[in-house]
Amino acid sequence: MGLRDEIFEQPDVLQRWLDTQLPHAQRVAEIIRARDVEYVFLAARGTSDHAGIYAQYLWGSLNRLPVALAAPSLFTLYSGSPRLQKALVVGISQSGESPDVVSVLAEGRRQGALTLAITNAPASPLAQTAELTVDIRAGAETAVAATKTYTAELMAVAALSAALSDASEYLGALARVPGAVRQALTLEERAQQIAAQHRALTRCVVLGRGYDYASAQEWALKLKELAYVFADPYSAADFLHGPIAIVERGFPVFVIAPRGAALNDLLTLLHRFRDEYQADLLVISDDDGALALAPSALKLPGDVPEWLTPLVTIIPAQLYAYHLTRAKGYDTQAPRGLHKVTLTR
Amino acid sequence: MGLRDEIFEQPDVLQRWLDTQLPHAQRVAEIIRARDVEYVFLAARGTSDHAGIYAQYLWGSLNRLPVALAAPSLFTLYSGSPRLQKALVVGISQSGESPDVVSVLAEGRRQGALTLAITNAPASPLAQTAELTVDIRAGAETAVAATKTYTAELMAVAALSAALSDASEYLGALARVPGAVRQALTLEERAQQIAAQHRALTRCVVLGRGYDYASAQEWALKLKELAYVFADPYSAADFLHGPIAIVERGFPVFVIAPRGAALNDLLTLLHRFRDEYQADLLVISDDDGALALAPSALKLPGDVPEWLTPLVTIIPAQLYAYHLTRAKGYDTQAPRGLHKVTLTR
Numbered sequence: 001m002g003l004r005d006e007i008f009e010q011p012d013v014l015q016r017w018l019d020t021q022l023p024h025a026q027r028v029a030e031i032i033r034a035r036d037v038e039y040v041f042l043a044a045r046g047t048s049d050h051a052g053i054y055a056q057y058l059w060g061s062l063n064r065l066p067v068a069l070a071a072p073s074l075f076t077l078y079s080g081s082p083r084l085q086k087a088l089v090v091g092i093s094q095s096g097e098s099p100d101v102v103s104v105l106a107e108g109r110r111q112g113a114l115t116l117a118i119t120n121a122p123a124s125p126l127a128q129t130a131e132l133t134v135d136i137r138a139g140a141e142t143a144v145a146a147t148k149t150y151t152a153e154l155m156a157v158a159a160l161s162a163a164l165s166d167a168s169e170y171l172g173a174l175a176r177v178p179g180a181v182r183q184a185l186t187l188e189e190r191a192q193q194i195a196a197q198h199r200a201l202t203r204c205v206v207l208g209r210g211y212d213y214a215s216a217q218e219w220a221l222k223l224k225e226l227a228y229v230f231a232d233p234y235s236a237a238d239f240l241h242g243p244i245a246i247v248e249r250g251f252p253v254f255v256i257a258p259r260g261a262a263l264n265d266l267l268t269l270l271h272r273f274r275d276e277y278q279a280d281l282l283v284i285s286d287d288d289g290a291l292a293l294a295p296s297a298l299k300l301p302g303d304v305p306e307w308l309t310p311l312v313t314i315i316p317a318q319l320y321a322y323h324l325t326r327a328k329g330y331d332t333q334a335p336r337g338l339h340k341v342t343l344t345r
Numbered sequence: 346m347g348l349r350d351e352i353f354e355q356p357d358v359l360q361r362w363l364d365t366q367l368p369h370a371q372r373v374a375e376i377i378r379a380r381d382v383e384y385v386f387l388a389a390r391g392t393s394d395h396a397g398i399y400a401q402y403l404w405g406s407l408n409r410l411p412v413a414l415a416a417p418s419l420f421t422l423y424s425g426s427p428r429l430q431k432a433l434v435v436g437i438s439q440s441g442e443s444p445d446v447v448s449v450l451a452e453g454r455r456q457g458a459l460t461l462a463i464t465n466a467p468a469s470p471l472a473q474t475a476e477l478t479v480d481i482r483a484g485a486e487t488a489v490a491a492t493k494t495y496t497a498e499l500m501a502v503a504a505l506s507a508a509l510s511d512a513s514e515y516l517g518a519l520a521r522v523p524g525a526v527r528q529a530l531t532l533e534e535r536a537q538q539i540a541a542q543h544r545a546l547t548r549c550v551v552l553g554r555g556y557d558y559a560s561a562q563e564w565a566l567k568l569k570e571l572a573y574v575f576a577d578p579y580s581a582a583d584f585l586h587g588p589i590a591i592v593e594r595g596f597p598v599f600v601i602a603p604r605g606a607a608l609n610d611l612l613t614l615l616h617r618f619r620d621e622y623q624a625d626l627l628v629i630s631d632d633d634g635a636l637a638l639a640p641s642a643l644k645l646p647g648d649v650p651e652w653l654t655p656l657v658t659i660i661p662a663q664l665y666a667y668h669l670t671r672a673k674g675y676d677t678q679a680p681r682g683l684h685k686v687t688l689t690r
Binding site for chain 1: 384394407409410411416418428445566569573574575582586587588591592593681682687
């Protein structure tokens with residue numbers, strides 16, 4: 001099993017999760033609803049932190065839950081910890097081992113808050129510390145760069161959101177995700193072609209907004225850890241508050257722009273990049289208008305609702321990162337300087 | 346008045362704020378204490394967002410208040426807004442004009458939450474929307490890159506924290522900040538020398554941890570918007586969860602490592618960068634051990650307590666960014682692609 005196998009395993013992983021874990025996630029949602037939760041306090045690192053960003057947007061908009069992304073250092077470096085009694089304290093971690101994420105859950109539990117672990121390791125310290133666990137059941141992931149555990153974490157976040165809401169159409173929409181992911185995998189050939197043209201790429205900006213800000217963050221991390229590309233992710237709005245100054249003529253700009261509430265702003269930005277900056281644009285979208293603005297375009301299947309797009313937009317991004325890594329002649333399985341489990345305090 | 350004047354104005358701005366605004370900040374803190382605030386929900390963009398990161402760490406550790414950094418897009422793009430009744434909703438903005446930040450405060454107020462604006466423009470839409478306002482009184486800032494309004498925002502955040510706590514030594518410590526900032530300004534000559542050596546710099550990583558993660562973010566933004574350097578900021582812990590892969594032999598790594606709880610981890614990382622990566626290190630610190638590990642070192646005055654270090658560590662970082670911009674022959678007053686006020690929705 002290598003990185004490419006794990007990328008292609010994703011439709012099966014997601015289908016299996018829906019088939020076996022959805023009822024448990026619904027029970028977890030019932031327990032959450034029965035408690036007096038004012039907000040969510042969420043700790044994660046690396047790729048799992050991007051699943052946390054998705055939770056921030058999704059639980060915030062669909063479930064009206066404010067989500068605070070924790071600074072785990074607050075719990076390990078300083079003596080005073082925030083008061084968490086009215087929070088749902090969530091930890092997301094593939095391995096369930098990073099001591100700083102565990103310490104946030106431990107403090108939440110000590111204070112009497114409801115605690116939830118989302119992890120691929122149901123016997124891990126994180127799961128043992130939390131009152132509730134959602135197992136993402138992605139199976140062993142051997143590549144250092146996370147792919148199937150990321151989309152499985154997104155699925156757990158999406159399913160909890162659907163179960164917390166009262167609208168049955170949300171739960172029904174989840175069932176369309178594995179098929180859409182399978183369709184997105186057919187973009188491999190095009191992603192490989194673009195990657196071959198980009199083999200000299202050393203830096204780029206990656207933009208998304210709303211739900212798909214998570215995808216921009218995750219794509220940039222894959223580009224960094226696999227292809228050693230200096231890839232800087234931004235929400236399209238934050239980017240305008242300063243960082244846009246680094247864009248010079250011909251600069252590589254990658255944009256994730258699925259149809260939905262954020263599309264109009266992204267189209268305006270895409271026009272500006274093309275016309276003012278002659279930027280080297282790569283666009284992932286299901287919108288023909290957005291795709292037509294870029295010399296490099298990856299066209300998504302357009303059959304999932306906006307709130308589920310991060311589970312699909314990341315697929316061509318993973319394929320592109322994988323093939324760019326190969327085109328550059330780097331190791332797709334074990335990038336330099338990294339281990340599968342990182343323990344930070 | 347230009348950027349350098351505004352950098353050098355900072356001791357006076359901070360002293361004037363303490364002399365004229367501290368009593369008002371204490372009254373604001375009393376009102377906050379009298380309300381049933383469970384957590385803080387904070388909206389900001391660009392440089393002001395880095396003052397928000399400082400608030401996240403400081404109010405979290407000193408005042409035990411969980412701080413959620415808002416995704417303003419949630420309020421402008423999607424129909425469901427988070428429930429904020431039990432939150433203190435804070436907006437930080439120099440101009441007080443960005444509609445997305447204003448919309449978060451407006452929604453908080455509509456829901457009956459306590460709302461607070463921290464701004465340089467007490468007649469701005471942000472201040473008019475909020476129930477409480479802390480005026481940072483930095484005077485007109487003409488350079489597009491924010492400097493004195495940033496440290497004035499940090500001072501407002503620090504003063505509210507001190508006033509919310511019961512310990513009088515915290516309020517007393519604020520008085521030492523203007524002098525320490527004045528001392529830090531004497532680093533200009535050394536910062537200019539290093540900048541001259543770095544005139545070919547196009548990319549770097551900027552690391553901080555704990556309170557000074559805010560300084561790492563702000564330094565990276567100054568390098569981007571002024572010197573067009575692709576500068577990537579990380580918390581030192583997050584950096585180990587993937588992004589460290591981009592560091593190759595001789596890579597420029599900037600580290601903000603004042604004495605305090607985060608120093609030991611940063612020293613370990615500095616040793617690793619020097620010995621494993623032969624990284625090109627630039628260190629801002631008041632610790633001789635940290636400074637000795639780097640060929641380029643900016644030695645801070647060591648007389649402010651750890652929780653106030655972000656007000657001082659950013660000073661040599663601003664000076665370095667200013668002189669690097671001049672060494673590269675760029676415009677220090679009006680960077681390309683930017684305006685003083687950015688309006689995002």
